[in-house]
Amino acid sequence: MSLLCVENINKTFVTTRALIGVTLKIEEGEIRGLVGENGSGKSTLVSIISGIIPQDSGEMFKHETPYEPRSLLDANSSRISIVVQEMGTIDGLTVGANLFLGEEKLSKKFGFINTSTLNKRSMQVLRRFGIKNIEPDADISSLSFEDRKLVEFAKALYIGPDLLIIDETTTALSQHGREILFREIERLKSENKSVIFISHDLSEVIAHCDSVTVMKDGEIVDTVSTHDLKERSLKELMVGRELQQTYYREDIEASYSDEVVLRVRDLTLDGTYYDISFELHRGEILGIGGLTNCGMHLLGKTLFGLESASSGSVDIVKRNKAIKNYVGAIANGMGYLPKNRDQEGLMLLSSIKENICLPSLSKIQRNTFISPRKERTLAESGARQLNIKMSSINQFCLYLSGGNKQKVTLAKWLVRDSDILILDCPTRGIDVAIKASIYTLIQELKEKGKGIIMISEELQELIGVSDRIILLKDGRMKKVFSRRKDLTEEEIIHYMI
Structure with a gap:
């Protein structure tokens, strides 16, 4: 029955x-x-x-x-x-x-x-x-x-x-x-x-x-x-069509500039992670992974200035600026995509246009007023780059699908032309086609010289996309893996558990 x-x-x-x-x-x-x-x-x-x-x-x-x-x-x-x-x-x-x-x-x-x-x-x-x-x-x-x-x-x-x-x-x-x-x-x-x-x-x-x-x-x-x-x-x-290729990068070895864009030294948040040190290079995709509660998600928030570390430093090398809060992070060319996009990454009861333009107010202001023409042009540019499925840029984000919400959160940093992007679980809860498009976008940003930190709970994603992978265990750096053809999930799990 x-x-x-x-x-x-x-x-x-x-x-x-x-x-x-x-x-x-x-x-x-x-x-x-x-x-x-x-x-x-x-x-x-x-x-x-x-x-x-x-x-x-x-x-x-x-x-x-x-x-x-x-x-x-x-x-x-x-x-x-x-x-x-x-x-x-x-x-x-x-x-x-x-x-x-x-x-x-x-x-x-x-x-x-x-x-x-x-x-x-x-x-x-x-x-x-x-x-x-x-x-x-x-x-x-x-x-x-x-x-x-x-x-x-x-x-x-x-x-x-x-x-x-x-x-x-x-x-x-x-x-x-x-x-x-x-x-x-x-x-x-x-x-x-x-x-x-x-x-x-x-x-x-x-x-x-x-x-x-x-x-x-x-x-x-x-x-x-x-x-x-x-x-x-x-x-x-x-x-609706036969798939011709895989999601991930086809190159086998890591490739990025020697130029350091972000330097993290002895970063500690008591009770969560301890003595985290690494450098992010121009054109590098740096993966950070581990078990769900290893501290990686709060680490991402700290790098962007949303959490205050107990000790240690986060410095943007080219500008010689220490990141103390998210206002300083944005002003100095950083962008952040949170794991929980609806609660932390979007204003659901605001339009696509308003969400995309929020970090870029300086680009669309004339004196102290927002230029409607510049705002519309900027939002349409972001929506077009990410191919956001919508009725118009005035549509509330609340009524978008999960994948299109994710595209809006990415678009606001693309139109700002951020140099350093922290992406926390960028493909969580999105479909196969949008996932592939986001991997393609990440690769394009890498080729433009952007520094990308990708935090993920999916090992295959980290292996497929990253130049290097930092593995956290119990809040500490356990091992760093470089991109190579024979790197497997089993090898990472050996150090993770």
């Missing part, structure tokens, strides 16, 4: 047709992968199924009964839950309050929320799903991005969903977090429950899903079984 039927769903945002006649059927006990390039309509479709937004037209049926969710809570009451792609928890509340948001009546006594009962219930939920390192009375904003996603996952599971939707969540998780997620997915399947699993990691989709639906430009391209499915075939379905 079909658990969910989606019939002829349509959705338009302003002038963008996000979904066009989408029809989909999910069987009981099925794990269905949902893939496609950024902007293909995946997140829009599952947002409609989970009650976050309404469709313009079309119908949905759950167990052959009309299903018309008017909100996320409405969908939950029908036992359909979702873990969203970006942040789905609310700052200012505890873990327990986030877990039971909307269901506070379960922990009320004499009309008031009983904190002790709330925390006890929250502890039971977290431990039931193998989440042992998070306390229910902790402020949610004190948690890492990964732990916040695990709280969302527990919230989605505790209602006992017939259908669980996971929208590009695994990129935020460590190996331990992924093990928890996939264990629970298999448990749901064994109980004849269903899962819709969205991921840009195609090997992950093939390994864990029974079938996979491919979307492109708001329409269903095909639904295929994952039995004997090859990753390359799936990529070709997604992009």
Whole structure:
């Protein structure tokens, strides 16, 4: 029996047709992968199924009964839950309050929320799903991005969903977090429950899903079984053409100038990383990797002046300037792409134009006023360079796909012509085609003499793109690898674990 039927769903945002006649059927006990390039309509479709937004037209049926969710809570009451792609928890509340948001009546006594009962219930939920390192009375904003996603996952599971939707969540998780997620997915399947699993990691989709639906430009391209499915075939379905080349650089050896553009000496942030020293050269792609909590992400923030080091120095050599804060970093030719783009890299309720131009106000000001003509020209230049898919440069970033949001965060540093770029997980949560375009862009920037620091949790990405790789372990530099033909993930993992 079909658990969910989606019939002829349509959705338009302003002038963008996000979904066009989408029809989909999910069987009981099925794990269905949902893939496609950024902007293909995946997140829009599952947002409609989970009650976050309404469709313009079309119908949905759950167990052959009309299903018309008017909100996320409405969908939950029908036992359909979702873990969203970006942040789905609310700052200012505890873990327990986030877990039971909307269901506070379960922990009320004499009309008031009983904190002790709330925390006890929250502890039971977290431990039931193998989440042992998070306390229910902790402020949610004190948690890492990964732990916040695990709280969302527990919230989605505790209602006992017939259908669980996971929208590009695994990129935020460590190996331990992924093990928890996939264990629970298999448990749901064994109980004849269903899962819709969205991921840009195609090997992950093939390994864990029974079938996979491919979307492109708001329409269903095909639904295929994952039995004997090859990753390359799936990529070709997604992009609509045969792939002729790999993502990565074809040159075998490192190549960059002797000129040092950034010098880091004995950089320490107590409790996170210690005695980090390196030099970045003109035209070099310097990779930084390690386990999720090795300190690399906070190191990137410190290099850009967003975090204050306990000791040590970060100096831009050509300008003889020490970086103390992000204002100085930007003024001296640095740019930074954060791991969490929605929270730290974009103003979602501002336009593409405003986001692209923000670091370059000096270029578009006339006296103390912004020139609308210069602002428009600069924004259009950035959007054109990155081929941003949009209705216009006045479109709010909130309504862009993940890949196009990432392009906006990159575009603002391109139009500023930054000499040093710090890219933290630049391909996290984006599709195969945009990922390839970003690798091409990074290579072009290298050839123009830009110094690039690329922080990544994906070893294959670091090997494929970097001239050198700094490996961090427990906050310390463990080893530096130079680019070479025979460098493997296994060799790096040997030093990483």
